Amino acid sequence: MVRLSTLLFVSLFATSNAGLLSTPQQQQLVTDQGVHATQGWSWEDCGSPTDSIQIDSITVSPDPPKPGQDLTVRVIASAQERVEDGAYADVSVKLGLIKILQKQFDLCEEARNANATVQCPIEKGNYEVEQTVALPKEIPQAKFNVNVQAYTIDDDDLFCVKLVVDFMKRPFFKLPPGW
Numbered sequence: 001m002v003r004l005s006t007l008l009f010v011s012l013f014a015t016s017n018a019g020l021l022s023t024p025q026q027q028q029l030v031t032d033q034g035v036h037a038t039q040g041w042s043w044e045d046c047g048s049p050t051d052s053i054q055i056d057s058i059t060v061s062p063d064p065p066k067p068g069q070d071l072t073v074r075v076i077a078s079a080q081e082r083v084e085d086g087a088y089a090d091v092s093v094k095l096g097l098i099k100i101l102q103k104q105f106d107l108c109e110e111a112r113n114a115n116a117t118v119q120c121p122i123e124k125g126n127y128e129v130e131q132t133v134a135l136p137k138e139i140p141q142a143k144f145n146v147n148v149q150a151y152t153i154d155d156d157d158l159f160c161v162k163l164v165v166d167f168m169k170r171p172f173f174k175l176p177p178g179w
Contacts, residue, residue, distance in 0.1 A: 040064020040167070046160040052152060053159035054078050067167060068137030074130045077159075083107075083122040086153030094145040107150060107158075141168050 043058050056076040065071050085108045093101040108120035118127055143166045150158035 041163065041165040043164075044162040046147075046149075046162050047157060051157045051159050052079060052081050052083060053150070054080060055159060055161060058161075065135060065165060065167075067135050067139040069135055070132050071135050072130060072132040074128065076126075076128050078126045079122050079124050081124055083120060083158065084153045085120040087120065087150065087158055088153075089148050089150035089158075091149075092147045095140075095142050139167050143168060 041060070041064055045055050047053075047055070054077060056078065057074075058076075059074045061072045061074075062069060087107045089105050089107055091101065091103050091105060092099055111119050114131070116129065116131075118129055143164065146163040146165070148159075148161045148163070150160070152158050
């Protein structure tokens with residue numbers, strides 16, 4: 001699972017040093033399409049059942065994430081086969097229709113740099129990774145779409161996840177329908 005939480009942090013806000021993702025405190029919605037959503041963010045496993053890494057859950061605290069606060073991300077996943085050094089991920093971040101980041105990350109290097117508890121090579125098995133990062137207060141009030149497609153050193157599919165994080169300010173109250 002090569003430090004998936006670190007990759008998610010890096011991938012979403014490489015442009016502003018932030019991160020994202022749900023906590024058990026919030027009511028979580030799982031749609032027929034497999035999208036897991038809470039108030040300010042959602043994630044979707046866009047991989048296949050044959051991918052080397054199967055993501056079971058991604059949660060964050062606080063939920064929704066708030067600029068200027070620490071964010072704790074917890075990822076539960078399983079490695080279906082050994083993941084070797086050299087695994088990588090292609091990450092794109094969009095703000096609306098505008099792509100603000102397209103980058104490739106070496107997953108094992110990211111795990112080493114973050115001093116992660118899970119390091120390459122990753123053996124078959126179940127993993128739970130938790131990481132806390134400080135979100136900058138300068139995160140723009142916007143909705144970010146993040147696509148992470150990860151591959152093994154042999155270019156086989158490792159995992160795929162789509163994330164949406166909405167930092168738009170919500171009104172304090174909601175008007176009743178018909179107003």
